[in-house]
Amino acid sequence: MAISLDGVFGLHEQAVKLRSKRTETIAANIANADTPGYKARDFDFQQALADARGDNASLSQMKVTQPGHMTTSDHGGVAFEMMYSTPLQPSIDGNTVDLHREKAKFTENSMQHQASLTFLDKKLQGLVKVIRGE
Amino acid sequence: MSLFNVFDIAGSGMSAQTVRLNTTASNISNADTVSSSVDQTYRARHPVFATTMHEQMGQAVAGVEVKGVVESSAPLKQQYNPDHPMSDENGYVYYPNVNVIEEMANMMSASRSYETNVQIINTSKQLMTQTLQLGGN
Numbered sequence A: 001m002a003i004s005l006d007g008v009f010g011l012h013e014q015a016v017k018l019r020s021k022r023t024e025t026i027a028a029n030i031a032n033a034d035t036p037g038y039k040a041r042d043f044d045f046q047q048a049l050a051d052a053r054g055d056n057a058s059l060s061q062m063k064v065t066q067p068g069h070m071t072t073s074d075h076g077g078v079a080f081e082m083m084y085s086t087p088l089q090p091s092i093d094g095n096t097v098d099l100h101r102e103k104a105k106f107t108e109n110s111m112q113h114q115a116s117l118t119f120l121d122k123k124l125q126g127l128v129k130v131i132r133g134e
Numbered sequence B: 001m002s003l004f005n006v007f008d009i010a011g012s013g014m015s016a017q018t019v020r021l022n023t024t025a026s027n028i029s030n031a032d033t034v035s036s037s038v039d040q041t042y043r044a045r046h047p048v049f050a051t052t053m054h055e056q057m058g059q060a061v062a063g064v065e066v067k068g069v070v071e072s073s074a075p076l077k078q079q080y081n082p083d084h085p086m087s088d089e090n091g092y093v094y095y096p097n098v099n100v101i102e103e104m105a106n107m108m109s110a111s112r113s114y115e116t117n118v119q120i121i122n123t124s125k126q127l128m129t130q131t132l133q134l135g136g137n
Helices: A012-031 A045-052 A099-132 B002-029 B100-132
Strands: B045-056 B059-071 B077-080 B092-095
Touching: A012 A045, A012 A099, A012 B002, A012 B059, A012 B100, A099 B100, B002 B045, B002 B059, B002 B100
Parallel strands: none
Antiparallel strands: B045 B059, B077 B092
16 A cells, blocks of 8 residues: 555645744734734635645636736745734724734634644654554 | 744844833833923833834744834923922922823833733744654654
8 A cells, every 4th residue: 555645744734834824923913012003914724724725716726817917925835815804992003903812813823733733743653653663 | 934933023022012111111210300491301201113024035024113212292290399409490390291100001011012922932932842843752
């Protein structure tokens, strides 16, 4: 039985990439929690992951056929759209960062990131076991 | 790798909050520094934060920077106290326009924001360590 090394990691390879991108986005929001006029940003993880895996023909399959066409921004091999979050309670200085919401998102994101890393780790350990024949 | 950028972003946040803590400390310690003229009196200082957008390895990184420190234009406190050694010819001494209560609240907010940035660096560090140890042991 042949083992395809490309498929071993499944979606976790892209997931880890996107998770670290999301960590960066949320970190930028939190660092700018006190900056006047800053608008909090985020992206739809599920959509981005689906696009990265080519599950649906949207962002990743978008083609430039005319010079005036817009391209989706490339974030290190994964393409997704950045969005601005809608503030529950916008502050008077134009800042839309909700620190508590961002902190919750950050924790959730790191837990998911950790989960993906654990999956990858176990898969690698499994492979090592197979190679050693233990 | 994106996680490296997190160190830059959270680091810029920490340094901005440090400037804020510095100005707050300076304001509080000078809250009672009297002087005998309007020009020489200490004025409350506050930092102005701005988002920095710089490209790093083809990716936009949004950090924070201190654009500058501005002096408050609020009116100074004037007190009639002819016995004071610093009083002017009309018997007035001038107190800074520092609101100590406001400064205390500002200090708490700055230290909480600093803490949050430290937590972010810690979490990212853990995630990176875990990534480096993938498949090990």
